[in-house]
Amino acid sequence: MAAEPILELQNVHASYGNIKALKGVSLKVYPGEIVAIIGANGAGKSTTLMTICGIVAVDEGDILYQGRSITKVAAEKLPVMGLCQVPEGRRIFPRLTVHENLELGAFYRRDREGIEKDMQRVYELFPVLKERKRQQGGTLSGGEQQMLAIGRALMSRPKVLLMDEPSLGLAPLIVQKIFDIIHEVNQKEGTTILLVEQNANLALQAAQRGYVLETGRVTMEDEAEKLLHNAEIRKAYLGE
Amino acid sequence: MDYFIQQLINGITLGGVYALIALGYTMVYGVIQLINFAHGEFFAAGGYMGVILLNWFIGRGYMSTHPMICIGASVVLTMGYCAFLAMGVEKIAYKPLRSASRLAVLLSALGMSIFLQNAMMLTQGVFDKPYPIELAEGSLTVGGITVSYLQVIIVVFTVVLLVGLNLLVFKTRIGMAMRATAQDKVMSSLVAISSNRIISLTFAVGAGLAAAAGIMVGFYYGSVRYDMGFVPGIKAFAAAVLGGIGNITGAMLGGLIIGMVEVFGAGYISGQYKDVFAFIILIAVLYFKPTGIMGENVDDTRV
Ligand SMILES: Nc1ncnc2c1ncn2[C@@H]1O[C@H](COP(=O)(O)OP(=O)(O)O)[C@@H](O)[C@H]1O
Numbered sequence: 279m280a281a282e283p284i285l286e287l288q289n290v291h292a293s294y295g296n297i298k299a300l301k302g303v304s305l306k307v308y309p310g311e312i313v314a315i316i317g318a319n320g321a322g323k324s325t326t327l328m329t330i331c332g333i334v335a336v337d338e339g340d341i342l343y344q345g346r347s348i349t350k351v352a353a354e355k356l357p358v359m360g361l362c363q364v365p366e367g368r369r370i371f372p373r374l375t376v377h378e379n380l381e382l383g384a385f386y387r388r389d390r391e392g393i394e395k396d397m398q399r400v401y402e403l404f405p406v407l408k409e410r411k412r413q414q415g416g417t418l419s420g421g422e423q424q425m426l427a428i429g430r431a432l433m434s435r436p437k438v439l440l441m442d443e444p445s446l447g448l449a450p451l452i453v454q455k456i457f458d459i460i461h462e463v464n465q466k467e468g469t470t471i472l473l474v475e476q477n478a479n480l481a482l483q484a485a486q487r488g489y490v491l492e493t494g495r496v497t498m499e500d501e502a503e504k505l506l507h508n509a510e511i512r513k514a515y516l517g518e
Numbered sequence: 519m520d521y522f523i524q525q526l527i528n529g530i531t532l533g534g535v536y537a538l539i540a541l542g543y544t545m546v547y548g549v550i551q552l553i554n555f556a557h558g559e560f561f562a563a564g565g566y567m568g569v570i571l572l573n574w575f576i577g578r579g580y581m582s583t584h585p586m587i588c589i590g591a592s593v594v595l596t597m598g599y600c601a602f603l604a605m606g607v608e609k610i611a612y613k614p615l616r617s618a619s620r621l622a623v624l625l626s627a628l629g630m631s632i633f634l635q636n637a638m639m640l641t642q643g644v645f646d647k648p649y650p651i652e653l654a655e656g657s658l659t660v661g662g663i664t665v666s667y668l669q670v671i672i673v674v675f676t677v678v679l680l681v682g683l684n685l686l687v688f689k690t691r692i693g694m695a696m697r698a699t700a701q702d703k704v705m706s707s708l709v710a711i712s713s714n715r716i717i718s719l720t721f722a723v724g725a726g727l728a729a730a731a732g733i734m735v736g737f738y739y740g741s742v743r744y745d746m747g748f749v750p751g752i753k754a755f756a757a758a759v760l761g762g763i764g765n766i767t768g769a770m771l772g773g774l775i776i777g778m779v780e781v782f783g784a785g786y787i788s789g790q791y792k793d794v795f796a797f798i799i800l801i802a803v804l805y806f807k808p809t810g811i812m813g814e815n816v817d818d819t820r821v
């Protein structure tokens with residue numbers, strides 16, 4: 279493990295109006311890792327990712343990316359720096375075609391050849407997207423939309439990929455496929471992944487390390503393996 | 519029959535003008551869900567800037583030597599000027615209210631409209647300002663139908679602008695970003711699109727089209743006035759609603775329909791009520807089908 283974290287949250291607070299959603303979240307992600315954040319509905323997992331991405335403002339604390347603070351950086355600058363998100367609910371542009379959705383992932387890029395190559399690669403990873411290339415994004419099934427959302431993020435050439443509940447509402451077979459891809463992207467390209475899941479079992483099996491989030495606070499952090507065998511965790515998040 | 523075709527041609531000319539103005543309403547609505555009540559003023563500002571530039575070229579003596587270049591330059595500069603004006607208006611009157619209630623933004627828009635109208639009145643006077651030259655004299659007579667060259671020029675230029683806009687929105691990278699921003703602003707920032715820039719651009723494009731319409735109307739009627747943006751502005755708004763607000767093809771279609779209805783209503787029913795027809799349509803659409811012709815269901819040309 280490299281000495282310096284690529285992404286670090288230091289005591290981050292964030293809120294929606296007067297609802298405090300994050301009350302001092304600290305976490306570290308090292309280059310090449312898969313890190314899981316697990317927690318119940320409403321714990322602040324999505325808010326954590328949206329705060330990292332500059333969509334939700336940081337009230338207090340700091341977020342460091344590649345060693346520098348990004349709390350003041352505009353959201354639209356972050357993908358250019360390699361920080362990308364596959365958000366909860368996929369957020370496919372419904373009235374753009376599948377192909378246009380992918381092109382938008384590469385919106386900031388100017389290297390035509392590289393974009394073309396990455397496009398081919400995404401179509402190889404998800405052949406169904408190629409078949410549906412000219413179809414509007416909104417007409418895809420849930421699983422296809424999740425693939426499109428991942429493909430779109432890959433088109434941004436992420437260094438750190440934040441993924442918010444990629445398994446949500448998908449059939450087990452599709453979930454398996456999605457997690458295979460996550461693994462492949464991490465292994466082959468060395469993309470660092472911060473994975474948010476309610477499905478703790480799945481997330482902790484994929485990750486090396488994990489954080490447990492409860493009502494806006496980190497209550498536990500450990501190697502994924504250990505969390506997976508922790509009695510408390512098993513009781514609270516794995517339904518035992 | 520000749521009379522009918524004659525009116526049809528007049529309807530297309532007028533409808534094109536409404537379509538150009540309606541696009542600004544619909545695009546801005548598509549991107550930030552705001553009815554920009556100041557939009558009609560860009561049309562008026564375009565009409566005025568046209569006169570000012572044409573007079574300037576005439577004063578320098580360029581008009582007699584290079585009339586086409588002078589007129590072309592006047593049109594392009596006017597469109598550019600109104601584009602910048604609209605970007606300024608957006609920055610001052612709307613951007614600070616991005617997260618305010620919709621009512622606050624609407625009031626700001628109305629205030630901006632009054633401000634711009636008064637600014638034009640104070641700087642340009644309350645009287646009609648004549649267009650100093652005719653764009654094209656003479657007309658074409660086929661059968662019993664007369665079409666002035668000016669009408670031909672207006673229709674052709676309108677078509678060029680409408681086609682250009684469609685290409686911009688549906689075939690370019692920036693148009694794709696515009697549509698993405700209209701559909702999901704959070705997600706578009708997650709793919710590195712600056713929504714502020716897109717919003718600014720949308721205002722600019724809409725105002726540029728309205729400015730072109732303003733100049734054409736100036737040439738067509740021979741003069742402009744500080745309050746000329748009001749009635750066509752509301753009619754174009756009716757056109758945008760009729761077409762399905764937020765929908766580009768809808769705005770074009772709505773403009774054409776409103777223009778036709780106005781011309782035919784004036785010709786066959788009563789000339790005195792010509793301004794009423796657009797409002798009857800507006801009320802009917804809001805009552806019976808608020809989503810308009812192309813709204814919601816027929817949705818592929820929404821911004
Ligand atoms: N847009 C919002 N406006 C107001 N409150 C919100 C909003 N989004 C989330 N919250 C609140 O913030 C808290 C954390 O939510 P969230 O980050 O979505 O949790 P999770 O992703 O872990 O389910 C919850 O109490 C939720 O109700």
Ligand SMILES: [Mg+2]
Nearest residue numbers: 323324325366
């Ligand atoms: Mg969530």
